[in-house]
Amino acid sequence: MSELRKPWALPTRPVAAVVAPASSAQAARIDAGAAAVRAWGWKLRFLPHAQGRSSPYFSATAAERLADLHAAFADPGVDAILTTRGGYGSNYLLPGLDLELIRANPKPLLGYSDLTALQTWILDQTGLPAFHAPLLAGDFSRPGGVEEASLRAVLGGDTFRYGAAEGLRVLRPGEAQGVLYGGCLTLLCASLGTAFAAQTEGKLLFLEDVGTKPYQVDRMLRQLALAGKLEGVTGIVFGEMLDCHSPGAAPELLETAILHALGRFPGPVAIGLRSGHVARANLTLPLGVRARLLATEDTAELQLLEPAVHKRVDVRS
Numbered sequence: 001m002s003e004l005r006k007p008w009a010l011p012t013r014p015v016a017a018v019v020a021p022a023s024s025a026q027a028a029r030i031d032a033g034a035a036a037v038r039a040w041g042w043k044l045r046f047l048p049h050a051q052g053r054s055s056p057y058f059s060a061t062a063a064e065r066l067a068d069l070h071a072a073f074a075d076p077g078v079d080a081i082l083t084t085r086g087g088y089g090s091n092y093l094l095p096g097l098d099l100e101l102i103r104a105n106p107k108p109l110l111g112y113s114d115l116t117a118l119q120t121w122i123l124d125q126t127g128l129p130a131f132h133a134p135l136l137a138g139d140f141s142r143p144g145g146v147e148e149a150s151l152r153a154v155l156g157g158d159t160f161r162y163g164a165a166e167g168l169r170v171l172r173p174g175e176a177q178g179v180l181y182g183g184c185l186t187l188l189c190a191s192l193g194t195a196f197a198a199q200t201e202g203k204l205l206f207l208e209d210v211g212t213k214p215y216q217v218d219r220m221l222r223q224l225a226l227a228g229k230l231e232g233v234t235g236i237v238f239g240e241m242l243d244c245h246s247p248g249a250a251p252e253l254l255e256t257a258i259l260h261a262l263g264r265f266p267g268p269v270a271i272g273l274r275s276g277h278v279a280r281a282n283l284t285l286p287l288g289v290r291a292r293l294l295a296t297e298d299t300a301e302l303q304l305l306e307p308a309v310h311k312r313v314d315v316r317s
Contacts, residue, residue: 002127004288007106009157009309014079015043017072018050018136020059022114023087025137027051030084033140037082047071050084059084062092069118070098073105080155084137086113086184093118094196099125108155108309110284111135112208112276116183117191119287120198123181129288129308131155132183132206132275139282147274151284157311159304166283167240167272170300171255174268176235177305178204180291184276185209189220192227200224202232204291208239210277213246214257221261230265235293237302238271240278268293270300 016037030051034044047068049060059065072081094117103126109119110133119130131154139145153160162168181203182188188207191197209217224230244254255271262269270293275283286308294301 002125004129005103005106005127006129006308006310007108008079009311010079010108010155011312013041013043015045015077016080016082017075017078018044018046018082018084019065019068019072020050020052020084021065021069021093021118022059022089023057023085024053024059025051025084029137029141033136033138036140036146037136044082045075045078057087058089062089062096065089066093066096069093070101073102073107078107080108080110082136083109083111083115085135086111086115088114090114090117091190091196094121097121102126102128113184114187116187117196120181120183120188120191121196123288124199127288129286130183131284131286131308133284134282144280145282147281147283154284154286154308157307157309159307161301161303162273162283162285163301164299167274168237168270168300168302169272170295170297171259171271172269173295173297174235175292175294176204176267177292178202178234178290180204180206180285180287180289180304182206182287183208185217185220186212189223192223192229198229200229200233202234204234204293205236206239206273206275206285206287207236208273208276209241209244211243214244214249214254215246217241217244217254218257218261221258225261233265233267235267236262236265236269237273237293238269239276240272240274242277242279268295270295270302273302
């Protein structure tokens with residue numbers, strides 16, 4: 001991973017560009033999300049294809065989506081970049097990414113799910129932290145969909161602690177420290193064997209997904225292990241794993257499958273962190289920064305050991 005290149009903290013009244021690097025989003029959800037963000041005092045600049053639709057399920061062509069993303073990074077008046085939704089399609093942008101442009105204009109790119117493909121590659125190649133954070137047409141569009149304290153802390157230049165109140169609980173006790181890294185498990189596995197493979201080795205991993213059955217989670221963890229991607233990993237934190245169950249199976253099957261797949265993994269394991277695909281109050285989690293996982297027999301806590309952005313004096317009126 002490149003040396004960390006932190007962006008500036010957001011000012012009091014930030015300007016956020018809105019892009020749709022993957023699938024199209026419903027207009028009503030975009031409008032609802034935009035209203036919620038503006039109610040916080042944010043100003044929004046919608047890039048030309050943020051509300052578009054293109055066959056078969058994208059927001060625009062790959063070239064158009066890439067141009068919007070580049071324009072958002074290049075615009076000096078933009079403080080952060082919001083994505084409408086994930087879905088599918090971010091991988092089409094990978095070969096054309098202007099990494100030098102992004103490196104020269106570091107800004108928080110907020111999102112998760114399919115955005116993991118972009119965020120991990122950008123983090124690996126430029127050092128820009130990845131912000132596993134709410135989506136405009138997803139979490140922002142729903143009442144109570146955004147956990148505000150973590151978002152404001154992470155984007156404001158502060159650290160944060162995630163514990164039981166944030167859903168975290170212990171699967172295997174222990175203590176681990178390292179660079180926090182990861183995202184959507186399906187996307188991390190999809191990158192394997194490509195030139196854009198996620199560099200998980202030696203990290204403190206965060207893994208989350210939605211609607212995957214326990215045996216599928218087991219299979220993806222085995223894939224990471226067989227690919228050498230768990231080498232040197234210090235600890236693993238799983239997300240809420242929303243709807244990751246098998247109909248009629250015991251509720252604990254997912255946790256049993258995870259521990260079975262990680263039978264030779266020596267580090268601590270926790271689960272339940274409410275970031276990404278979640279049922280409520282989506283947490284903002286910065287990836288690329290140093291963090292510590294403390295898991296006892298009874299409690300688990302993930303501590304950020306450094307801020308993900310540089311603090312600055314807000315000079316805007």
